[in-house]
Amino acid sequence: MNSPAQPTNSSENREDGSAIVEFLALAVMLLIPSVWFLIGVSQIQAATYAAVGAADQATKMYIGSDAQADIRAQRSEAGAHAALADFNISPDQSTMTRTCSQDCDQPGSLVRYEIEVRVPLPLVPEFGGWEHSLVSVSASSTGVQGE
Numbered sequence: 001m002n003s004p005a006q007p008t009n010s011s012e013n014r015e016d017g018s019a020i021v022e023f024l025a026l027a028v029m030l031l032i033p034s035v036w037f038l039i040g041v042s043q044i045q046a047a048t049y050a051a052v053g054a055a056d057q058a059t060k061m062y063i064g065s066d067a068q069a070d071i072r073a074q075r076s077e078a079g080a081h082a083a084l085a086d087f088n089i090s091p092d093q094s095t096m097t098r099t100c101s102q103d104c105d106q107p108g109s110l111v112r113y114e115i116e117v118r119v120p121l122p123l124v125p126e127f128g129g130w131e132h133s134l135v136s137v138s139a140s141s142t143g144v145q146g147e
Contacts, residue, residue, distance in 0.1 A: 040121070044135055046089075051139035053083040054084050054115045055115045058098075058141070059143040061076040061079040080094075096114070099112045111144075117137050
């Protein structure tokens with residue numbers, strides 16, 4: 001019996017190089033979004049740590065000084081900006097508010113600082129006044145004046 005001849009090197013049966021193309025397609029579709037997600041999560045975590053540190057620092061700088069109220073407020077703001085700068089967060093990305101239960105200078109008054117940090121989308125530049133934001137994180141710290 002004669003068996004029919006099988007084509008061995010015809011162009012219909014060749015699959016050379018398709019594994020490389022499939023690998024590159026999967027890498028682009030899976031790896032790049034995964035890395036982008038991890039960068040975003042790390043930026044959120046850094047902003048959270050920065051907000052906590054900045055709020056604590058601002059409160060300690062305000063209640064721990066015997067200077068005048070405006071000088072204490074300036075020192076608190078500078079301390080908060082320094083804590084944010086440790087995490088590469090510019091003062092433009094944050095807002096700081098101070099509230100007091102009574103007069104901020106009165107002993108026994110509760111002084112509260114709240115810091116809110118806007119986390120931008122990773123690897124996406126801002127252009128034309130459009131401010132993009134992934135999320136905003138906030139932290140607060142409260143201290144007793146005069147203790």
